Amino acid sequence: xxxxxxxxxxxxxxxxxxxxxxxxxxxxxxxxxxxxxxxxxxxxxxxxxxxxxxxxxxxxxxxxxxxxxxxxxxxxxxxxxxxxxxxxxxxxxxxxxxxxxxxxxxxxxxxxxxxxxxxxxxxxxxxxxxxxxxxxxxxxxxxxxxxxxxxxxxxxxxxxxxxxxxxxxxxxxxxxxxxxxxxxxxxxxxxxxxxxxxxxxxxxxxxxxxxxxxxxxxxxxxxxxxxxxxxxxxxxxxxxxxxxxxxxxxxxxxxxxxxxxxxxxxxxxxxxxxxxxxxxxxxxxxxxxxxxxxxxxxxxxxxxxxxxxxxxxxxxxxxxxxxxxxxxxxxxxxxxxxxxxxxxxxxxxxxxxxxxxxxxxxxxxxxxxxxxxxxxxxxxxxxxxxxxxxxxxxxxxxxxxxxxxxxxxxxxxxxxxxxxxxxxxxxxxxxxxxxxxxxxxxxxxx
Amino acid sequence: xxxxxxxxxxxxxxxxxxxxxxxxxxxxxxxxxxxxxxxxxxxxxxxxxxxxxxxxxxxxxxxxxxxxxxxxxxxxxxxxxxxxxxxxxxxxxxxxxxxxxxxxxxxxxxxxxxxxxxxxxxxxxxxxxxxxxxxxxxxxxxxxxxxxxxxxxxxxxxxxxxxxxxxxxxxxxxxxxxxxxxxxxxxxxxxxxxxxxxxxxxxxxxxxxxxxxxxxxxxxxxxxxxxxxxxxxxxxxxxxxxxxxxxxxxxxxxxxxxxxxxxxxxxxxxxxxxxxxxxxxxxxxxxxxxxxxxxxxxxxxxxxxxxxxxxxxxxxxxxxxxxxxxxxxxxxxxxxxxxxxxxxxxxxxxxxxxxxxxxxxxxxxxxxxxxxxxxxxxxxxxxxxxxxxxxxxxxxxxxxxxxxxxxxxxxxxxxxxxxxxxxxxxxxxxxxxxxxxxxxxxxxxxxxxxxxxxxxxxxxxxx
Numbered sequence: 001x002x003x004x005x006x007x008x009x010x011x012x013x014x015x016x017x018x019x020x021x022x023x024x025x026x027x028x029x030x031x032x033x034x035x036x037x038x039x040x041x042x043x044x045x046x047x048x049x050x051x052x053x054x055x056x057x058x059x060x061x062x063x064x065x066x067x068x069x070x071x072x073x074x075x076x077x078x079x080x081x082x083x084x085x086x087x088x089x090x091x092x093x094x095x096x097x098x099x100x101x102x103x104x105x106x107x108x109x110x111x112x113x114x115x116x117x118x119x120x121x122x123x124x125x126x127x128x129x130x131x132x133x134x135x136x137x138x139x140x141x142x143x144x145x146x147x148x149x150x151x152x153x154x155x156x157x158x159x160x161x162x163x164x165x166x167x168x169x170x171x172x173x174x175x176x177x178x179x180x181x182x183x184x185x186x187x188x189x190x191x192x193x194x195x196x197x198x199x200x201x202x203x204x205x206x207x208x209x210x211x212x213x214x215x216x217x218x219x220x221x222x223x224x225x226x227x228x229x230x231x232x233x234x235x236x237x238x239x240x241x242x243x244x245x246x247x248x249x250x251x252x253x254x255x256x257x258x259x260x261x262x263x264x265x266x267x268x269x270x271x272x273x274x275x276x277x278x279x280x281x282x283x284x285x286x287x288x289x290x291x292x293x294x295x296x297x298x299x300x301x302x303x304x305x306x307x308x309x310x311x312x313x314x315x316x317x318x319x320x321x322x323x324x325x326x327x328x329x330x331x332x333x334x335x336x337x338x339x340x341x342x343x344x345x346x347x348x349x350x351x352x353x354x355x356x357x358x359x360x361x362x363x364x365x366x367x368x369x370x371x372x373x374x375x376x377x378x379x380x381x382x383x384x385x386x387x388x389x390x391x392x393x394x395x396x397x398x399x400x401x402x403x404x405x406x407x408x409x410x411x412x413x414x415x416x417x418x419x420x421x422x423x424x425x426x427x428x429x430x431x432x433x434x435x436x437x438x439x440x441x442x443x444x445x446x
Numbered sequence: 447x448x449x450x451x452x453x454x455x456x457x458x459x460x461x462x463x464x465x466x467x468x469x470x471x472x473x474x475x476x477x478x479x480x481x482x483x484x485x486x487x488x489x490x491x492x493x494x495x496x497x498x499x500x501x502x503x504x505x506x507x508x509x510x511x512x513x514x515x516x517x518x519x520x521x522x523x524x525x526x527x528x529x530x531x532x533x534x535x536x537x538x539x540x541x542x543x544x545x546x547x548x549x550x551x552x553x554x555x556x557x558x559x560x561x562x563x564x565x566x567x568x569x570x571x572x573x574x575x576x577x578x579x580x581x582x583x584x585x586x587x588x589x590x591x592x593x594x595x596x597x598x599x600x601x602x603x604x605x606x607x608x609x610x611x612x613x614x615x616x617x618x619x620x621x622x623x624x625x626x627x628x629x630x631x632x633x634x635x636x637x638x639x640x641x642x643x644x645x646x647x648x649x650x651x652x653x654x655x656x657x658x659x660x661x662x663x664x665x666x667x668x669x670x671x672x673x674x675x676x677x678x679x680x681x682x683x684x685x686x687x688x689x690x691x692x693x694x695x696x697x698x699x700x701x702x703x704x705x706x707x708x709x710x711x712x713x714x715x716x717x718x719x720x721x722x723x724x725x726x727x728x729x730x731x732x733x734x735x736x737x738x739x740x741x742x743x744x745x746x747x748x749x750x751x752x753x754x755x756x757x758x759x760x761x762x763x764x765x766x767x768x769x770x771x772x773x774x775x776x777x778x779x780x781x782x783x784x785x786x787x788x789x790x791x792x793x794x795x796x797x798x799x800x801x802x803x804x805x806x807x808x809x810x811x812x813x814x815x816x817x818x819x820x821x822x823x824x825x826x827x828x829x830x831x832x833x834x835x836x837x838x839x840x841x842x843x844x845x846x847x848x849x850x851x852x853x854x855x856x857x858x859x860x861x862x863x864x865x866x867x868x869x870x871x872x873x874x875x876x877x878x879x880x881x882x883x884x885x886x887x888x889x890x891x892x893x894x895x896x897x898x899x900x901x902x903x904x905x906x907x908x909x
Binding site: 090096097204 | 542545546547548642643646650715716718722723724725726727870871872873874875876877878879880
C-alpha cells in the first residue's frame, strides 16, 4: 500500500514478518507492546508517523493483506508470508472476474512479476464424497452431478462405471452408444466454452459469445434427450434413463450439418489472432516430466507430449470399436493446451458421426433389482472427461450404500501445477495459465 | 385541488426554516399574492439592475469580444461532452452487440437510444462511496482532473470553418500537453484508492501513457513539417482541395503510428491495460462508484471522440470535403422580399394544402387498407414537416459552409469511432511488457524514421 513504504516498521528489520503479527481482532500480548513502541519511535524521530493516515494504515492495513490470522504452521507458510524487499501480496480471488469460480490465489508480487503463489481452496466444499457414502447407489448419480457442472455427464459416467464393475452388470450396446454420443457432445460443449473463456480472460469479448451459441445448441439438444440443461442425471447403473427421441435427433442433425465448419470458424477467431498467439505461446510451459510427476491428465498432459487418453489406455464402453486419434503436442504451453482442445473437438465430431452410423437397436437398460446390494469388493472406474481422467473409487461392504466413495477430479490435479507454472510470469499471464488449465472449482472443492 | 394543496403543503413543510404547518394555513389567494409580490420584486430588481449595471457590462463585453467568445466556447464544449459521450456509449453497446450476434439495448426509447441517458441517471443516483483509508481529497479530485483534461483538448479542435474554441498557434502542442494531464488523474485515482488493484492500474496507466506519448507526438511532427504550422486550423487548410491532398496519403507511416499510439493514449482495446477487467478487476476505477466513476466513464468516451477527431483533423482533412464541391453553394435564386406578405401567405397555404394532399395520396396508395381519407391526411400533414425539415437541412448543407464542414467532420470522426468500437469487439488485450516493448522497440524508431524521411523530402523539395 502507498503509505506503508513511508512508514518505518519497528517490529522487524528489513523483511516484514506479518505472520507473526496477531490478528487485529484477537487479543494478544504482542499487540499493545508493538503499537506502543511504534508510537515511541514516531514521537522521537519520525514526525510522519503522526499522520492519521499512517496510524490508520497500521490499524487496518493488516486487514487488507491476505495474511492468515494464526502463527505460521509450516516452514513453507512462514517463508511465503514473509515479504522480501519491494514485494507485496495481492489477494486474487475468491471474488475475481477471472478465477473461474471461487479459486483464491495469494500472489507475492515484485512489481507485476509473480514471485510466489499460495492457492487457497475449499470455498465450495460440501463433502460430496461423504454424502455419497450415506446415500444408496441410485442416489449417488445426482449427488455427483453438480461437481463438474460444465460437463456433468462424465462425473455420472465415472460413478456409474465403477458401480457396474462392482456389480458385474452388462450394459446393453445401445445404451453404451447413447452414452458415448451424449458424452462426446458434452465434451464439445465444454471445449468450446473453454476457448471462449480463455479469450475472455485475455480480454477478447467476441469468442465467448460465439462459444455460447454452440454450447447452447448442444445443451438444448441434451435437454431434449435428458430433460435438463446442466445437471442431467441421465446415466443409470446398467444403462441410460431415456431413449433417443425425435427432438434430440432433429436438433442433432441440424447442428451436425454445420458443426465442423462452425467450430473451425470459431477456432479461426483465435488461431489467426496475432495478439492471442503472442499472449499464449511460451506462457506457462508444463514440461513432460513435471506433468507426469504431478499426475496431470487430459488435454493438459497431451499438450506436453504424452499421448495418454483413458479412452485408449484403459478402454471402456464402446470406444475400442470407434476410430479416433489422440492428438498430442510437444510445446506444453498455453497455446498448445488451447490447440489440443481444438483438435479434440474435431475428433469428437468424428466419434459422434460414427455413433450415429453404428447405433444398434435394443434395450437401453440392463435388468437390475430394485434394491442394489453388490457383493463386498472394490472397483475403480475412470473415464476421459474434458479435463482429464475422471475416476471414482468405490468400496462395497455388501449394504445398499457404498462403504467408501472417492472421486479423482482432474481439475484438482491440474490446478496443483499452478504454483510451479506461475512464478516468473507477469500478473496478466496468471489468467492465460489458469484459463488454459481449464479448472472447474466445483469438482476441485467437492 | 385539495389533493394538490396537500401535496404542495406537505412537500414544502420539510423546507428547513419554515415552521411546520405555516404553508398549509395559507389559502390560494394568499399564495397568489405571495407569487405576485415575488414576481414584481424580481422584475423591479431586474430592471433597476439592468439600468444601473447594464451599460457598463455591455460596454465591457463589447470591448472584449474574444473573451466573451472564449467563455461561450468553453461552456459549449463542456456541455457537448455529455451528449457526445452518450452517443458513443450507445453506439458501443449497439455495435458490439451486433458484432456478437446479439441485439443490444432495445427497451429504453426507440431502438434503445435512451439507454445511455438511463445509465447516466443511474450513475447519478448511486451512493458516492469512498473506502476506508482513501485519501479523500485526492480521491475526489482524480475524476475531475481526468475529465477536465479530456474536455480541454476539445478547445482547439476545428469542427467547421469558424467553429472552434480557440485557434492557438501552438494548437497541437496544447493538445498533447492537455492529453498528458489525463495520466495525472489516473495516477491520483490509483494512488489514493487504498487498493492494490487500483495502484497497479494507476502505475500501468502512467507507464503506458508516458511511453506512447513520445511516438504519438513524433508521428505528428512530419505533418507539422509539411504544413509549416502547429495550428490545427492551418493544418486543415493545408489539406483543402480533394482527398488526395490529405496528409494520410503523404504520411501513411505517421498515420499508422498515430493511430496505434492514440489507441494506447485513449486506453482502448487492445491497450486497455489500466482497466483490464480480467486481471486487475477495474484498475484505477476499482473503488469508484456513483458520479465519480461516471466522470471516468465520460472521460474515456470523450477521449475516444477526441482521438478520432484528431485523426480526422490531422490526417483526413478535417472539415474539408473529400472532393471538389460541384454544386452551387449559395441560394440567391430569388429575392424573398419581392413577394410581399400575401404572396408568401399564398405560397405557404398552397404548399401546405397540395403537399398534404399529395403525401396523403401516396400513403393511401402504398399503405394498407386501414389508411382512410382522415388518417392518411393527418399522416400526410406530419410527413410534410419531415419533408420540409429535410429540404431545409439540405439547403443548409448546401448553403452554409459551417454546416457542411461540421457534417463532413462528424462523418469522418464517427467513422474512426466506429473503428475503435470494432477493435474493441475483435481484439484481445496485449500484455504489459509487450505493450511497452512495442512502443520503445518499434513505434519510436519508426516515428523517427518517418521524421527523417519527411524532413529530407521537405529539404529536397523546398530547399
